[in-house]
Amino acid sequence: MELLSVNVGRAKVVPYTDAKGGLTGVDKRPVSTPVRVFAPGPRGVGASGVEGDDVCDLRHHGGDHQAVYAYAREDLDAWEKELGRALPNGSFGENLTTYGTDVNDARIGERWRIGRDVVLEVACGRIPCRTFAGWLEQTGWVRRFTQAAVPGAFFRVIEPGTIRAGDPVEVIERPDHEVSVALWFRAFTTERTLLPRVLAAGDALDPEAYDTARKYLAQHGS
DSSP: OEEEEEEEEOOEEOSSOOSGGGEEOOOEEEESSOEEEOOOOSTTTOOOSBTTOOOOOTTTSOSGGGSEEEEEHHHHHHHHHHHTSOOOTTTTSOSEEEESSOGGGOBTTOEEEETTTEEEEEEEEOOOOHHHHHHHTOTTHHHHHHHHTOOOEEEEEEEOEEEOTTOBEEEEEOOSSOOBHHHHHHHHTTOGGGHHHHGGGGGGSOHHHHHHHHHHHHHHOO
8 A cells, every 4th residue: 555646735716616715725736745744623624634735615625524535546547447538646636646455445433554653544435516526527527426436535633744655554443343435425425324334433433424324313213
């Protein structure tokens, strides 16, 4: 498992977002220098956990449970073939482009060590939005991405530090429950009946996701 690139985006005005000022940082590019990773703070206040990376819509993005976003190079390669276009590292707005691991099979609460210092914990999958679709200029992209169910993973920062392209990635803790990123994503998008199963991830869940799953269970049962 390897970190192919660390990608950051600077805010710019675009016509395809409803964020304040029409700003987005979705256009992320690889950087060659070491990058500091840290816990940015709670949702609505904290932005990105990657230094130099702009998050412009704090209503829906950023914060401790969406501090760092990772997407696998293998999945980008598959999308390249399907879309018939080049997708360089960072094309999906990911901070980390990885190689050698199935990001979507990672378990909620799973911990990764990157390089010598940084420890990240899998928190949730990525829900697509209109900004993502506008950036890629793909009609019907939100539905297409959702149906594919290969969302990539958001991470919390457990131990801050510095990372750079080429750093090794090691899974140092893997929970024994079944709640993978892919299952989490399906539960919150196309298969709501899976929501009770998500609760097995316990405290590793984003509090909002936990509350949603608990409410579903109370209303519908297991």
